[in-house]
Amino acid sequence: MNEPLQDAILNGLYDQSYPGHELLSPKLLQNNQNDNIWLTLRQELLSCRSFTWAVAFITQDMLVPLKVVLADLARKNVSGTLITGDYLAFNNPRVFHELMKITNLTVKIAPNTGFHAKGYLFDHENWETLVIGSANFTRAALLSNYEWALKVSSKENAALTEQIKQQLEQLDETSQPLTTAWLSEYEANWVSPKPNAIQTRFTPTKIQKITPNQMQKEALKELTGLIASGQKRGLIVSATGTGKTYLGAFAVKDFHPKKFLYVVHREQIAKKALESFYQVIGGDRKDYGLLTGHKHQLERKYVFATVQTLSQPEMLANLSATEFDYILIDEAHRAAAPSYQRVFAKFTPQFWLGMTATPERMDDQDVYQLFDYNLAYEIRLRGALENKMLAPFHYVGVEDYEVDGESIDETTNLRRLLAPKRVDYVLKQLDYYGYCGKQAKGLIFCSRQEEARELAQIFTAKNHPAIALTNEDSEKRRMQVVKQLEQGNIEYIVTVDLFNEGIDIPALNQIIMLRNTQSSIVFIQQLGRGLRKYPGKDYVTVIDFIGNYKNNYLIPISLNQDNSRDLDKAREESKLPGFIDVSTINFSQVASAKILASLDRIKLDSMKELRQSYLDLKEKIGRPPLLLDFYHYGSTSPMVFANNHALKHYGQFLVKMGEPVALNKEQSAILSFVTKELLNGKRPHELVLLQLLLEKDKVTQSEFEEALAKYNAYINPAVLNSVEDILTLSFFDIKQGKTTKKEQYGNHALIERPDLFTYLLAPELKQALHDSQDFYRLFLDAVKTGLALNRDYDNQEQFTLYQQYDRKDACRLLNWPKDVSAPMYGYRVDKNETPIFITYKKDSAKKRSALYHNTLEDGRSLRWYTRSPRHLDSDEVKRLLNTPDMKLHIFVKKSDAIGKQFFYLGQANIQKETVKEEQLGPKKKATVGMNLLLNKPLRAKMYELLFAD
Known part of the structure; x- marks a missing residue:
């Protein structure tokens, strides 16, 4: 038997019959849905003793994830060398400034005028690994581009390793250290390279004529269909920064209203919306008017109103019910307020359109009901990022400052929050992880107003000009401070929850979270403040200081927009890096441990959590949701209900929610069997047969096999016998205490076999399905949901790898x-x-x-x-x-x-x-x-x- 490394090399370069090895086998690295080159580099870094890289091109947008890993390595006294250069002036001086911040990284400048190498060498205890190919250290190359890189491991005395090491040693000897003097000269002479076919993706695109993007086109199509079907109201959910206002303008343009009304809660938003609509619709500028505390331009064709002015009784009294044939309510999650309700009560337009980024309200108001549960389209944060509608972000979860092993928590007093050592620690992290651009333009969320005001003063005293804004400040004051930030007069705005919604600051390049995450809704709102695209902004750095908070578990769930309440999935998201297109989610090892500890203390599938999830989805669709609804809407995983020990089946949960579901003991037992044993979809066979038998009285074996073939499922005598054992419950005829599992499931078979070639529903089940509409509905729902969940499995195999x-x-x-x-x-x-x-x-x-x-x-x-x-x-x-x-x-x-x-x-x-x-x-x-x-x-x-x- 060869040693693992020898077998791995033989497997990859000689014959696959030798045992392979994920960490040691030669491997072609690529970027795809399941993997990317950065994940391999990261894994090698975390397990190596030291590393030496020779990489020609580096972009700042990939340095944040690298810094997270190197900060963890610094604690283990692991360091490395990076050799790069100035070829084609590709490397922005900012890159060198950021590299100099990494204390356990030695950076050298290659002497070669045509230095174009792309190699990564990692030294492990008994072997070395080399990654070499087309990939520079850029976000595009490591996460999304079509790249090839070959990963090869070998012993230190291997010929290839020696050859590479000699090259690197020669390069190291002839390269000069990166110094402030070299960087100053480089910066003084640096001219940004002109865009070419290779570099175009790194430069901001030119402003073009405003036309709908693909997601907006799909939303407009759905809206048109909704109106054509005779519906009077519709709701669009569109993440912050995805062109929600433009989408509204496109919709109005398509409708050709005689008179249009736009309603929102702030004059500033109304003014900006007017300009956006004019850009899209065009026409006579005099057709556009405002209805605010300062202007009453009601005679205009397109009226942009604040709800405070519009909802005044004397104002409404002067308008007819049919004054407007199209009304758009922006920030529609506010529409349950009395002022908006007076507007709804007054007007009868041909169509009401609601638009919001956050329909989920924490005040239990039913936004969906206001728009007749007509959810025309959703553009959520993940979809918007994947469709490149927003600026990418690099999220970093770092541990908060600790004193004597104690970290910040919900009860920490103000003096400790503002302690000089903590503030210095925070500033050090902000500097280390940096920002895109020449100057920090950051928004800091903290937990208390007094903290915000004092923190702004301390930041300013430490040469990081900052201003605090709270809900006590007027809108005029807020706009003045935002302008100061945009113009570079200050670096930071410090606030509590003021900027959760409504006002966006496109110039933001840092979001800093110095407070406990209390809700996924607020977390996404605050994250979204900085994701609008802006000239020269390639990404946003999000730095989250994670203390010993009980709600830490919400962070990975919110970032990944994971509503499944699946504990295993949440653990994976807390431990491993995440990606949304080229946005990255990174936790330091200490921060990850804090989140995992929080997860261990929370019960994601508690009845309280499930009740809230049920009410949220019921509000969204306007009826009691079934399990298949939870699956389709990406809400709580149906398996969370199935695995809940307090529930025999979903019907029992509906009863707890006050729904009139009537099942007898036998029906409940059968439903419990399908839920507990088949719903998981780990094998489709039983579910396919039950679905066929719900559609027709008799199913032949050949019909069953044809149906299985459509699911690409394996078929053999053993599995067909097993299906019969399962659906006749003989598989469960095993003593468990005083009863058998079969008795718990009603002791009656679900199918019959009158002969070797035919399947029938058992008489008891057939009668139950006929007698009870509730039972039929829940039984069918469980079967359909199980088949939907089966999409995650490879039906050609008994077991699916990594499930x-x-x-x-x-x-x-x-x-x-x-x-x-x-x-x-x-x-x-x-x-x-x-x-x-x-x-x-x-x-x-x-x-x-x-x-x-x-x-x-x-x-x-x-x-x-x-x-x-x-x-x-x-x-x-x-x-x-x-x-x-x-x-x-x-x-x-x-x-x-x-x-x-x-x-x-x-x-x-x-x-x-x-x-x-x-x-x-x-x-x-x-x-x-x-x-x-x-x-x-x-x-x-x-x-x-x-x-x-």
């Missing part, structure tokens, strides 16, 4: 006739397939499983142990070792704390030479240990999630 399964899932998907998950524990040796469940990190040394020190020996094989007592001549061990073509299915979870679900890592082979009898634990019980070699090397992301510290 999660528990022991009972394994019993079913291995087509076993009975559920033997209860006595399975860590594994079960069957005739030709053995599922092995491994908990990698033991939560307690006292637990039996903690004695089995499962380790990822070399990044590709797991050290695994049988039960005790077991010996090499035990029947179970002999069957495991000697059965020809025995399939070993490997399932791993990080720790017992995360529940019953394990990630499927694929099949593995036993490395025979590693098998030996061992004595484990204080009682020295005999067990057999062996290395399990994974057939498919782990992806870097899964390695970090499961095995990295």
